[in-house]
Amino acid sequence: MAHTLEEIAKLAGVSRSTVSRVINDHPNVRPEVRERVWQVIREVGYQPHAAARSLATNRTQVLGLIIPQAVTTLFTDPFFPHLIQGMAEACNAHRYHLMLSLFTGRTDQESLYRRVLRSGTLDGVVVASTTLDDPLIPRLLQEKLPFVSVGRHREAAVSYVDVDNVAGARQAVEHLLRQGHRRIATVTGPLAMMAGRDRLEGYRQALEARGVPVDDALIAEGDFTEEGGRMAMQRLLPHRPTAVFVASDTMAVGAMKAIKEAGLRIPEDVAVVGFDDLPVASIVEPALTTVRQPIERLGATAVEVLIGLIEQQAEAPQHIILPTQLVIRASCGALSGSRGLE
Amino acid sequence: MAHTLEEIAKLAGVSRSTVSRVINDHPNVRPEVRERVWQVIREVGYQPHAAARSLATNRTQVLGLIIPQAVTTLFTDPFFPHLIQGMAEACNAHRYHLMLSLFTGRTDQESLYRRVLRSGTLDGVVVASTTLDDPLIPRLLQEKLPFVSVGRHREAAVSYVDVDNVAGARQAVEHLLRQGHRRIATVTGPLAMMAGRDRLEGYRQALEARGVPVDDALIAEGDFTEEGGRMAMQRLLPHRPTAVFVASDTMAVGAMKAIKEAGLRIPEDVAVVGFDDLPVASIVEPALTTVRQPIERLGATAVEVLIGLIEQQAEAPQHIILPTQLVIRASCGALSGSRGLE
DNA sequence: TTGTAAGCGTTATCAT
């Protein structure tokens, strides 16, 4: 069933090295010989043994996606499936494989780190949604394993791929300002994550550009979960915002619940804008105005950058920022124009 | 940086074989020697080279999750993230790794099959949501690679883990019958999938047990997508059902849209029950009554069964069915009791 | 252009 180079060689009447050359597309093989060898390979359905090859070349053709402990609960967020889908497509296209390492609750971190990072199983790693001080990053830097972060990182040496969170948030808030809103609140993401900080920064920039003072009472930190969004919104409501920019759609769903529970209408009493454009954004009522980010492209790009690093077509650090796009639906009040504030 | 057995041996003043024995917990090593070797290993942070080990043992400690082409669009369904989470946890617990193979659109199927199944990279495979005639199954059978299907399969030789779709659907429909409904429609899953068929079978059984005739006009096939659910419901509405059992929550969201678009109320005019208990079930309005399935446990169980097969603690085929649970919310009208039909 | 042979880092068999 499982053949070896040696057998193919015998069947084709050549030596092991010649078969190897054929398989690896080396020059210096007579065309007729090459063809004969391929013939045999196809006939018997030969497939090189990955481990043996990897032992000889010190390459595995396997990339890892590492999602740190803290976010495994968030794995239910559609962000990750999209990211993975993008990564998987890019991997397939480049003939790499994708290994998934979720640092789940009871896992012994250290042993998993070692098994994953030091056993030579991975040619490179994509890390997603780390916190700013995640110990994984220095660790990776020190292992000298090629890696790319999905999400900006302050450490200059880190290669990353990200969307333009600052600009996206700024657009969202500018849109609300254009509607005439002045008391605009925000539910931020975790400020321990760059995405959380960047979206808050975009909020600030938009207000300041318009000369609207930033009021700390109108800023509440969330944790990217629905329940977190709901609780943050409850803290904001007493300060009477007329609009709120929520840093993720999932949190926005929670925020909308809080608003409705308080007996207020969306968008008449409080306009809402989210971030992500997840499917849920068009399911909720009213449909959610939000900032769309190209998550699959983010994943594909991360893989491509990583492969570039591995195959040394590029040097670390690589920094790539993808654009976002404001998607206007009913929750911001711009469609009905009913506020008449334009 | 990357040490070898040889180096550890030298540092500990023993032979390579002794170090190997220590690492693999073989008996016949003097306790003091064992301790000395571990000491060195810890000091230098040695980690065995996976490829070398795998070449010698013919084991990789890697399991594959294969999702066939047709469903990659469905990867956005929260079903997969949950499944993966369960699988990842089980893998971590048993010191296996998880490799993800999505058969994405433009992929060359055959070459990916070969690279994945015949290169010896995987000790075993979990396949998810195959269609009944998916060529992958016979292929796997023939490769003699241990594998487990998430989802029942008619081929007797196939090991599988599944939830009790028939009983779950039956419960759902029985619940509607108990509410007094008689014109109960159903939006099925794809009938090319076992889950689609089984849930339809449960629907049938419930009706027949009550002596309610099964009316084909009240059965419409969906495809597990929201839009598919909406379209199927549109076909059903002219036949005036007073209730509908939708074979997935995602489709139920679409069905609810269709009902509302037709100017009907839920549950007063049409009661709705879904299947899955995804997060969206509690987000829609009214909240969706649905059949909860233990998706993470499904994933974990699949991995455990697979490992049993690989390590030969069990013989194929293994068949495991997990129970479901009816979750009653507002969309079926049972909470308000407003239909007064009880 | 092709073949020979020496690794790659383990495990496993056999002596000792």
Place this chain on the structure above:
DNA sequence: ATGATAACGCTTACAA
């Protein structure tokens, strides 16, 4: 209880 030594299946100088 420990140490040589031969695999495992491939790549890659080096020779021819």
